[in-house]
Amino acid sequence: MSNQRVVITGGAGFLGSHLTETLLARGDEVIVLDNFITGNPDNLAQLPQERLTIIKQDVTTFLAIDGQVDIVFHFASPASPIDYLRYPIQTLKVGSLGTHNALGVAKAKGARFVLASTSEVYGDPLIHPQPEDYWGHVNPVGPRGVYDEAKRFAEAMAMAYHRTHGVETRIVRIFNTYGPRMRLHDGRVVPAFISQALKGEPLTVFGDGRQTRSFCYVSDLIDGILRLAASDHVGPVNIGNPDEFTILELAQIVSELAGIPLRIEHSDLPVDDPKQRQPDIRRARALLGWEPKVPLREGLSRTLDWFSKVV
Numbered sequence: 001m002s003n004q005r006v007v008i009t010g011g012a013g014f015l016g017s018h019l020t021e022t023l024l025a026r027g028d029e030v031i032v033l034d035n036f037i038t039g040n041p042d043n044l045a046q047l048p049q050e051r052l053t054i055i056k057q058d059v060t061t062f063l064a065i066d067g068q069v070d071i072v073f074h075f076a077s078p079a080s081p082i083d084y085l086r087y088p089i090q091t092l093k094v095g096s097l098g099t100h101n102a103l104g105v106a107k108a109k110g111a112r113f114v115l116a117s118t119s120e121v122y123g124d125p126l127i128h129p130q131p132e133d134y135w136g137h138v139n140p141v142g143p144r145g146v147y148d149e150a151k152r153f154a155e156a157m158a159m160a161y162h163r164t165h166g167v168e169t170r171i172v173r174i175f176n177t178y179g180p181r182m183r184l185h186d187g188r189v190v191p192a193f194i195s196q197a198l199k200g201e202p203l204t205v206f207g208d209g210r211q212t213r214s215f216c217y218v219s220d221l222i223d224g225i226l227r228l229a230a231s232d233h234v235g236p237v238n239i240g241n242p243d244e245f246t247i248l249e250l251a252q253i254v255s256e257l258a259g260i261p262l263r264i265e266h267s268d269l270p271v272d273d274p275k276q277r278q279p280d281i282r283r284a285r286a287l288l289g290w291e292p293k294v295p296l297r298e299g300l301s302r303t304l305d306w307f308s309k310v311v
């Protein structure tokens, strides 16, 4: 599929801008909607502009798009723990009202709808690794609940539009992803460790550092999302890298790649911080023939190169 007309909410964010770049490169026309509270127009400034339209808009308000639309990617949302703690109401609104509006565009235009969902729908999981048919272990009233429940609502809304209105919906459950264009201060562990290492500061490990995450390089993630968008599968699909590391292991690897001795400063584990996380990607393998290709050390060294130019 190419030469399509695509709407991307949150197109100026980390993932949205990589998606925009890949779609422009394959010949699509892209309309980005973003209010820039966590996205950054600089993420789009280096891309070819001929087939790119950028509209500054909060997608929780009515979306008017002229002309035909083939796909709506709904990627707008604060997505790092400190962002959704800073913007709790916007996070709930963009996952609920924003998803409703984006689905409304898809329905009106007869477009496909791709929802950026999250591994956070599994909460602090009791099943490991997490398959798509696990319903999760989420605290609705904790500080992370604003993000987790907004995304769970968004998934339910997408399925309701599929069942009621026949909208072709796709749900991608995105696990921890990293790469160039992450914000230095978005609080997530990879940009935090990389910027600390580049500045010669100790790495801030929350808790004892034995909690785990599984990190996917951004190009692998975008490949998985585009395969899912082109597939026939309506229900959720995990996209992430199943190689699992403790946060202490990550700190060790980042220090080695940055060529500095490991120095750690421990602080409290955030409330409801999941103790373990690893995607079960059997569904993505079987349905999409997708497999992540970039190992952690390689992706981190590419990310370090990029950050070393901006720190």
Ligand code: UDP
Pocket: 080, 081, 176, 187, 188, 189, 190, 192, 193, 204, 205, 206, 207, 211, 213, 247, 269, 270, 273, 274
């Ligand atoms: N973390 C850490 N130090 C940091 C930032 C994060 O130890 O400076 C930990 C955090 O507590 C969590 C893991 O790293 O256990 C991943 O956190 P992140 O904010 O990247 O994303 P999450 O997977 O929690 O959404």
